[in-house]
Amino acid sequence: MSKRILVVDDSATMRDLLTQYLLSPGYMVAGAESGVQALDILNTENFDVIITDLAMPEMDGFGLIKEISELDSDPGVILLSGHDARMLQAARDMALAYSVNLLGTLTKPVNKELLLSMLSDVANSRAKGRSGSETVLAEGEFMRGLMTDGLSPVFQPKLNPKTGELVGAEVFARWRAPTGGYLGAGAVIKAAQEKGHMDVLTYRMLELAMQQQGRWRKQGLEVVLSINVASDNLRKADFADVVSGLTEQFEVKPSMVRLEVTEADLEIDAKIPLDVLASLNARGFGIALDDFGAGFASLVRLKEIPFDELVIDRMFIGRATEHHVARTVLEAAIDLAHKLSLKCVCEGVETEDQLKLVRDMGADAVQGYYLGKPMSADEFLIWYEDYRDGVINISGIGD
Template sequence: MTKRILTVDDTASLKDKLSSYLVSSDFFVSGVAGGMQALDVLNTESFDVVIANNRTADFSGFDLIKYVSELERRPSVILVADEDPRLRQEIRDQAMAYSVNLLGVLSAPIDGELLLSALSEVANLGGSDGQASETGIVETEFMRGLMTDGLSPVFQPKINLKTGKMMGAEAFARWSAPGGGLLGAGAVIKVAREKGYMDVLTYRMLELALQQQGKWRREGQDVPLSINTSSENLRKPDFADVVTGLAEQFGVEPSMVRLEITESDFEVDERVPLENLSRLHARGFGLALDDFGTGFAPLLRLKAIPFDELVIDRDFLSRAAEDETAQIIFETAVELAHKLKLNCTVEGIESEAQLTMSKRMGVDTAQGYFIGKPMSSSEFLIWIEDYKDGVITIPGLT
C-alpha cells in the first residue's frame, strides 16, 4: 500500500530531494511551504509521515510534534535539524512526552540511506495479522510485557512555584518497544483502552511506582508521587483495599501518594464510586482531579468528592499564553481551586513565559519540560541532587 508523506519546508528543496530518493518506492510525496499550511492540510487529509525542517518562518518542530499529538490519526514524524546534540535530545524527549512516533532527527543535507532506513519502520507499523493497534503493540506482547519488563514508570518533577522546592513527582507509563526505544504514556493507554486492559495497566503501574517509592524511602529519599488511575479501577469494589495493600507491601505512607482521576471519567460514568474515593481519602491518600478544563464534570461533584488538588490541563496553559480571554478562564480556574481549598497544579510548563504567567496567576505547583522531563528512577535521583545543589536552575523561579 502506498504511504503518503507530507514535507514542510520554506523552499521546495526538501520535497524535490525526497521525491528523487523515493522514486522507486511506494511513497507519495506532497509538500507545503510552512507550518501553518501544514496544519491546514493535516486537518483535512491523512498522512503516514510528516518530514519537516525543525524551524520554518512560522513554525518549529516542537510546535509540529504538539499538533500531531492532537490528531485522531497521528502520522509519524521526521525532523531535519542541526547537529546540536542538546536540541536533538530535546526533540526526542518532547516526541516521547506527546506520544508521537519520531522516526528520526536527520541532518541537512539529508542522507538518502538514513532517510530510507527511518522510513522502513513505517512500512511495518500495524503488523499483518490485524491484532496490532496503530502503536504497533500486539495484544499478546502487551499482556506478556505487563507481567514482565515491558512496562516501566518514569518520573517528572513537580515544583512549588512559591518556594521553589520540589514537591514530588508524577509517574508516567513507558513501554519498551520490541524494536528498541520507548513508547510514551499516550500510546500505552491507547492500546490498553482498545484491548480492554485499562484496569490491568493501572494496577501494574501502581505496583511498579509504589515499589520504586518504597525503595527510595529505604535509601533515605522520601518522594511524594502522583499516580494516574481510571474509572475502570474506581468501579472495582476492592480498589481502595488493593491500593492500601500495595502501600503497606512496599512500606509507603498513604500521605505520600496522590491518585489522579481524569475529569473526562465523569463523562463516561457519572457514578464514579464515591465509596472507593472516600475510603482512600479517609486512609490518608491524596486525590487530584486531573486535566481540569477538558471535560464537563459538574462543579457540585468537586464538593461531593474529597479532592485536595486540581490539575489544570496543559491546553488551558498554552491557550492562556496567547489569548486574553483564555487567560481570564485560566485565572478563574486557579481562583476556583483556592476557594475550594484545593492545591492548584498546572501541567505542561514549556517556557519561562508560561512559568512566569502561572506564578502571576497564583498557581501553587507546576510541572513540565521546562522544569524537568520524565526520567528513569536513577536519572530522577540525580536530578533531585543537582537541583538541591544549584547545578540545575530554572529561569524565572527563585
C-alpha cells in the same frame, strides 16, 4: 510515489514558504493553521511527514506531539520554532519520550537544504522502539510484559514555583521493546484500552510506583507520586482495599500517593462510584482532577467528588503567554481552585515565561519539560540530588 506532507503553522506566510520549498522535489503538501485543525485532518487522512510549529493558538506543537503519538499511522515529525533553543530541546525530549518518529528540529527562518535533507530518508527513520510494535504489543506479550519487565515507570518532577521545593512527581508508563528503545505512554495506554486491560495496567503502575517509593525512602528521598487511575478501576468495589494493601506492602504512607482521575473519564463514565473515591480520600490518599479545562464535566463533578487538587490542562499554559483569552481562562482556573480550597498544578510548563506567568498567578506546583523531563528512577534520583545541591539551576523558580 510522492510523500504526503502536512505543514502546521498559524502563519500563512510560513505555510506558503514551506510549500514552495517542498513543491520542487515533487512532494504533495497540505496545510493547517493550528494543532486542532491538523488533528481534524489527521483523523481522516494519512501523511508521511508532519512539519509543525511549536507556538500556535488553540493547540500548540507540544499538544500536537502527544496526539501524533496516538495515531495508528507513524508519520515522521519535524519541529519548528522561532523561540529559543531550549524550547526546541524540550519539544525534542517530549517527542522522544512519546516515541514519536522525530526526523529533526529547525529554527526559523527555516534553512531549505536542512529541511530537504531531513526528508530524504523518511522511510528509514523509524524510532527503535516503534519498529516491530505490533509484535511487542500483541495480546499475550502485552500481558506477560505487564507482569514481568515490559512496563517501566518514569517520573517527572513537580516543583513549588515560589520556593523551588520538590513537591512531588508524576508517574508515566513506558514499554521496553525487545528490539531496543521504549514505547511512550500514549502507545502503552492505547494498547491497554484496545485490549481491555486498563485496570491491569493501572494496578501494575501503582505497584511499580510504590515499590520505587519504598526504595527511595531507604535512600533518603520522600516524594509524593501522582498516578493516573482508570475508570475501570474505580468501578471496582475493592479498589480502595487494593491500593491500601500496596501501601502496606511497600511501607508507603497513603498521603504520599495522589490518584489522578482525568476529566475525559468523568465525561465518558458519569457513574464513577463516589463511595470508592470517598473511601480512598478517607484513608488519606490524595485525589486530583487531571486535565482540568479539557472538557465540560468537571465543574459539576467538583461538587460531588472529594478532589483536593486540580491539574490544569497544558493547552492553557502553552497559549497563555501569547493569547489574552487563554491567559484569562488560566487565571480563572487557578482562582477557582483556590476558592474551592484545592491545590492547583500547572502542567506542560515548557518555557521560563510560562513558569513566571503561572507562578505570579499563584499556582501551587508546576510541571513540564522546562523543569525536568520524565526520567527513570535512577535518573530522577541523580536529577534531584543535583537540583538540591544547586548543580541544576532553573531560572524563574523562586525569583
